[in-house]
């Protein structure tokens with residue numbers, strides 16, 4: 001039995017099924033997730049056996065998550081999803097990580113087959129909607145790929161786009177927010193999930209100038225302001241948090257757009273004021289990068 005080494009926080013209670021090992025791209029500078037793993041498709045027979053044995057390892061669940069990074073490129077993926085649905089009828093939601101490039105290039109027919117087999121949601125890393133930043137961090141996709149993939153996948157599945165605040169550094173912060181909002185407005189993902197750039201991979205060190213707490217909040221505000229479509233926007237990850245030495249002072253914003261947008265913007269503005277006031281009185285505010293460096297958080 002094998003399990004994917006990573007899963008989104010929203011899949012904490014899902015059955016975890018390892019379809020592929022590692023990432024077939026594995027070049028993004030900011031990512032340290034699968035660097036030590038050689039990509040391979042697991043033999044179908046082993047995956048089906050894992051599906052049979054899941055009840056021995058997990059409490060009964062209504063959802064299942066397929067890993068590692070891009071399981072939809074497995075040559076037998078439709079059969080695997082169909083088998084999962086058949087053998088685990090309690091599962092109502094089947095989700096997977098997917099590369100935007102893979103979805104942009106995948107024939108709609110295949111996506112339709114995956115939907116009828118039981119797949120319901122895709123987790124995709126947009127990171128930025130700005131082509132210069134995407135090139136800089138070696139993401140291997142363009143903004144146009146992301147728009148195409150979002151529109152296509154949205155016909156069949158719920159979609160999540162992950163965005164990394166700070167990915168363009170201080171230098172490109174405004175462009176990053178503006179162009180990322182533009183892609184989201186076109187691609188219309190069901191969920192937008194924010195992570196703040198935290199240097200866990202040495203290859204990313206020095207590539208951009210990291211945002212301080214105020215700059216992080218300003219970029220988050222600019223991004224949120226730019227999103228005009230209906231989606232669920234959430235900072236559901238500790239990398240978004242801001243801290244003083246007494247504890248967390250910001251734990252992100254979460255809510256439905258457009259209904260809750262004004263409330264969320266107000267929280268960000270209020271926190272900005274707090275950060276400025278703390279700074280003035282000599283209190284330091286720490287970002288995820290500081291906390292990671294100090295060893296107080298792990299990612």
Ligand code: SF4
Pocket residue numbers: 023024025026027028031032033034069099125139
């Ligand atoms: S961010 Fe995604 S596509 Fe890029 S290397 Fe990491 S797992 Fe692979």
